Amino acid sequence: MRHQEYQYLELLERVLQRGDEREDRTGVGTKALFGELLRFDLRDGVVPILTTKRVYWKVALKEMLWFLTGRTNIRELLQQNVRIWSDWPLARFRNETGQKISQEDFEAKILEDELFAEQWGDLGPVYGKQWRRWLDAQGKEHDQIATLVETLKSDPASRRMLFHGWNVGELGKMALPPCHMVYQYHVTSRGELNCLLLQRSCDLFLGGPFNYFSAAALLIMLSQQANLTPGELIWVGGDVHIYSNHVEQVRQQISREPRPFPTMRLLRNPACIDDYKIDDFEVVGYNPHPSIHAEVAV
Structure with missing residues (x-):
């Protein structure tokens, strides 16, 4: 089977070759395409931690666990x-x-x-606040993650298993409006949990590698909580872009050959989605190429 990482490398190449050169809010400038899709098979414990550069997966995982606390x-x-x-x-x-x-x-x-x-x-009411304490027009808070877990357990055939962070009434208070915006889940008749992640905006070089792994890790946690098995992560990008100060780094990454994806397993089964800790995750077989440094555009 063709290595799954090639679809990411080919997306980088498409953006470099065909991307629309645009000004952006940061003033750095980008090349961008609109509407892209990647699929990652998570069966057998495989996780999409990119190998053509080192991805600091523990940092990405700590961020995801922080989102799940609802704190900001x-x-x-x-x-x-x-x-x-x-x-x-x-x-x-x-x-x-x-x-x-x-x-x-x-x-x-x-x-x-x-x-x-x-x-x-x-940071204002960013990701975790919306996921765990979404505030509606009547002032009532909603825990989207808890509702999702309960629905996965009680009604896995539901077509309403999703959460999102684009709370229009609170966007102006956020340090950064949500980029990975909507997570929708689907359970197959075989008991496999799939996720479709809609990301409105993606810094492909710095943000994308974190987003793919974080979404996969969350899917694995949810699978365990609902007694399901991980299936597929489908990532859909809206404005997918490469910043002008990342072009040389991207060319360097594209020149590298992917190595086998690692596997990840959970070392215990916490009582609920709130109880996961960084030490609960074990990644095996991660052998990436060296890291490539680039500056974030703010």
């Missing part, structure tokens, strides 16, 4: 040495105070000063 302050991430969300609150702090503080000093301040973290470390 970067202090909890920094306490786990996860820095992928620091750019947005740092930019807000610099803009509002005029202070030219370094990222390192800003993160240290967030960690050591709880009041400072409350003021400057919160």
